[in-house]
Amino acid sequence: MKSIDFTNEELKEARVYYSEEKIRLEAKLDYVMGMLVKLGGSVRISSIKKSKVTAKGLKPKKRGPKSIWGEFIIKRLRARNTPMSYVDLIDDAMAIHKISSEKLSAARASILNSAFRLRTVHGKIETVGRAGRKEKLIVLTKWLQDDGALKPDYAKAFKKIQGGKAVRVDMSAVPVSPYED
Template identity: 40%
Template sequence: MSESIMKEILLSQEELNVMRHAYEKEYIELSRRVEHLKSVLGKLGSDLPLTTEPVSIAAPAPAKVAKATKKRGRKKKRGPKSVWGDFIVNRLKSVDRPMSYEEMLKDALVLKNVPEDRVKNAKASILNSAFRLRTIHNKIDTVGEEGKKMKYMVLKRWLNDEGKLQEPYSSRFEQILATTVEKEEEVKPKRGPGRPRKNPEEAPKAKRGPGRPRKNAAPKAATKSTAKKRGPGRPRKNSK
């Protein structure tokens, strides 16, 4: 029998017991049949080498029960799955346009109802998940305007072979950049709260505080008006 035909049979203990009882029953019936045939042939004077001694037949060896064992491989150590990775990918699919990191953080905190005491940790986790999506899982990438540091997250399938945005995402990105420039131009520096000046061109004058002595104030010379006046009805001295 070739090796290709030989196969290992997997049997449970219950199936083995049933088979063993069936073969034992068959063996007993065949043994009785053989004894009967030997007796009849002996009476008929058969020339076959019949023996009156019982033929000992070795009991069949018990079938080998092979247990189906799975190969034990080294289990990969896996840390807790971050929910922010799925959130970033699903959010980009939902808005279907590039998103800045600032916008993604704002949406995540609002949509996930992050409490105030966990905002700092949530922001760090979101940035870490975005980094892993870009560098390890290769699901997202970043694009930006030349000469500026601000980056926008995009799905990897939105880029062509050269790493540039395809239509309609390139047009949507240009629209985002134009809107951002318009907002920056609209923002003007505002004067702090207070009463507006009547004449903005006129510089305010410093006021002297109450009771403050004047600087470089020369003492006034005594004049006739400041001299002590004579009371009424008093005669003048040496008046001629």
């Protein structure tokens, strides 16, 4: 296969051209999809997940104050290396961070909020449960196989805690984090 050599100027022009072309085509596609929706046609949205990129071509960093609880949840799951319930996680937080019982509700709310963000925005954790049961356990997304089932070691730990088999997670619904790790 032949390789093509470009000068820096040619590379710059090609990047500019294809960037403009991409923007133009995306705008046209948005218009077409809008018209299809207005006309009542079926719109199949592509399942390709786009990650946002900064001007320098890197994933953006999360702005604003960072909660300590997101990192805490990830670290506790890795340290225990087993699925955890929200109650266990909150109890660990109270003991490790020496939080008084008066601040239990605030700590609980913060941990639940961070877990929600880790699950719905960053896609780093998931909740798994038994069919027909209310209580769910938190697991790292890395502990799940491609089909949504827990990996064998974690499935055994889940069965030991919950007394049954975990329901598979819909892996197509697991988000990809828009931020760099």
